[in-house]
Amino acid sequence: MKTSNLPFHERVDTAFQDDFLQESLKKAQEKFRTGKANTYKPLGDPERWRKRAEEIRKHTIDNLDYYLDILANNIEKRGGKVFFAKTAAEASQYVTDLARSKAVKTVVKSKSMISEEIHLNQALEKLGADVIETDLGEYIIQLAGETPSHIIVPAIHKNRKQIAELLSKVAGKELPDDPPGLYQFARKVLREKFLQADLGISGCNFAVAETGSLLLVTNEGNGRFTTTFPKAHVIMMGMERIVPRWKDLDTLITLLPRAATGQKITTYLTAISGPRSENDIDGPEELHFVIVDNGRLNAVGSKYQEILHCIRCGACLNICPVYRHIGGHAYGSVYSGPIGAVLSPVISGFDDWSELPYASSLCGACTDACPVRIPLHEMLVDLRHDQIEQKLSPVTERMAFKMFGKMTATPKYYTTGLKAGKTMLNLFSSREGIEGGVGKLKNWTNERTFPSPAPQSFRSWWKSRKKNNDVKEV
Ligand code: SF4
Missing domain, CATH: 3.40.50.10420 (NagB/RpiA/CoA transferase-like)
Incomplete structure (x- = not known):
């Protein structure tokens, strides 16, 4: 079922650099989607x-x-x-x-x-x-x-x-x-x-x-x-x-x-x-x-049973913003797009397919497009959840989220954390925002600019308004 031995991010990078692929995926998606809308119309109520x-x-x-x-x-x-x-x-x-x-x-x-x-x-x-x-x-x-x-x-x-x-x-x-x-x-x-x-x-x-x-x-x-x-x-x-x-x-x-x-x-x-x-x-x-x-x-008898309802029409690929940018080969599986991101780990486990449930913006467009109403985006969330439950995510990530959970549950820690976070982010900020992070954060900031922290936090602004009696308690 595996179609490539390259790591997921390398496969995605290759797809991003392929201008022809980007153009043809865009055209194909638009053509299929328009055709689908036109041919659904005479059916009356498609639901x-x-x-x-x-x-x-x-x-x-x-x-x-x-x-x-x-x-x-x-x-x-x-x-x-x-x-x-x-x-x-x-x-x-x-x-x-x-x-x-x-x-x-x-x-x-x-x-x-x-x-x-x-x-x-x-x-x-x-x-x-x-x-x-x-x-x-x-x-x-x-x-x-x-x-x-x-x-x-x-x-x-x-x-x-x-x-x-x-x-x-x-x-x-x-x-x-x-x-x-x-x-x-x-x-x-x-x-x-x-x-x-x-x-x-x-x-x-x-x-x-x-x-x-x-x-x-x-x-x-x-x-x-x-x-x-x-x-x-x-x-x-x-x-x-x-x-x-x-x-x-x-x-x-x-x-x-x-x-x-x-x-x-x-x-x-x-x-x-x-x-x-x-x-x-x-x-x-x-x-x-x-x-x-x-x-x-x-999948039978599990929360993923509905994935077997699939009739392999490809409509979820034709609407997916992630597929639109990376194409099929980046998934590394015979089955690509949202259906592949669910089906591959469900039938073959996470060993080769742990990244696929994350190849989604969770916009839910795939679920809306599916002619047999498979809740694809919900299954993608469930698969992410399963990986956390099975402790398959990296230790550093698990530790970070644990600390984050503790911090947000305690007001004192939360306030201190916000202040520390702001000081840290300011170290990397330019006028335009944060464009080059450190470590794994770079994967995010290399592709898009992260906004710099606001000069005044919402909490301090709220406090000052309260002090000046600008806010009435409800
Ligand atoms: S839209 Fe639904 S039926 Fe069609 S390939 Fe995707 S999951 Fe399968």
């Missing part, structure tokens, strides 16, 4: 839709074991195979064993965040298989040797010149940075790969328990090639990506493209129920559902 979507997700996750059981039975009835993977390693092992048993040489993939999460490509490549991402954005970042920087727009950080350079390497000649020409070239390369592929791997937007079906939401049609051409197809699914009935999908599919890209409807909605039957003219001969836990059960 009613959001509440209904929240109810569906809540009911499903409250009864997750029940619906997973129904799903697995129905997949098997239709001839599919089901494997429940507790860990990333188990999921990866299942797919690589399958690929090995079939002497797979070429694997085509349709966008799947869960396979990014478990590093499936690397495991298959170790077997010597040629693994090709077929979503155009994913294909571009695969050529660049990078990871997605947005849940739904993985190559949001690349411009057309960079894309032309990457595709030119595949072409073996220089390609002009003309988008239609680049699409055509990528299309031709990928079509050949679809025809060669012996294994297809796709993600899963929703699995429908009542019929054991997979639903894929795509805009490029690559999902249909991936799930139809190769003889074997593996569906990688996070265990929460399930709905009880087709009826429930109506609400979720109405909201998903609107919240994600501002589209009323996605270009392709592909439903797959079982492998090819006798009467089918195409489709895979074998269908495998790999249902992955990888830490998700940590």
Whole structure:
């Protein structure tokens, strides 16, 4: 799940220095947000839709074991195979064993965040298989040797010149940075790969328990090639990506493209129920559902359970002021933005993700944007609280806050502390304010000017007014 070994602050600094990234994030956020607002309008009261979507997700996750059981039975009835993977390693092992048993040489993939999460490509490549991402954005970042920087727009950080350079390497000649020409070239390369592929791997937007079906939401049609051409197809699914009935999908599919890209409807909605039957003219001969836990059960029954309601629309990224400035790679996780800042520590613990809950201004815009009403900003506060409870914050920070707590609880200490603080701050103040602090304080004052202490404190001003009878006691 980790996408970088660099420390968080270094990743953030790199993002800050990337002017192109800043510009493209701003444009993308504005485009998606306007699109979302326009496509929500015809729905009438969006709150009613959001509440209904929240109810569906809540009911499903409250009864997750029940619906997973129904799903697995129905997949098997239709001839599919089901494997429940507790860990990333188990999921990866299942797919690589399958690929090995079939002497797979070429694997085509349709966008799947869960396979990014478990590093499936690397495991298959170790077997010597040629693994090709077929979503155009994913294909571009695969050529660049990078990871997605947005849940739904993985190559949001690349411009057309960079894309032309990457595709030119595949072409073996220089390609002009003309988008239609680049699409055509990528299309031709990928079509050949679809025809060669012996294994297809796709993600899963929703699995429908009542019929054991997979639903894929795509805009490029690559999902249909991936799930139809190769003889074997593996569906990688996070265990929460399930709905009880087709009826429930109506609400979720109405909201998903609107919240994600501002589209009323996605270009392709592909439903797959079982492998090819006798009467089918195409489709895979074998269908495998790999249902992955990888830490998700940590959330079930906890105060973070609602994070499993997520439908991966990316709306929280598209509104977040922090994501807007640092982009996806700075989070260092496959999942970025507010959803990543909650999901990564919840499913994988704080060892690698202790900084992420702090990558937020706690403005609450993510919560307002979320089509299934996940209280993301409240969970970010809870995660910070958990770290304090578990004594994971630095000792110096804990000591400082302890002293601060004691000081503010005792008027005598508080008054003395204020005076001492003022004297200290004055040592670093210039006319403009405080621009260069010491130690860790520099992280703050290097980016913004901290105001100098006022010549007269509020308390002394209040005292003098009282003395002059300017203030009447109430
Ligand atoms: S948390 Fe909500 S807004 Fe963010 S990706 Fe998930 S469903 Fe979308």
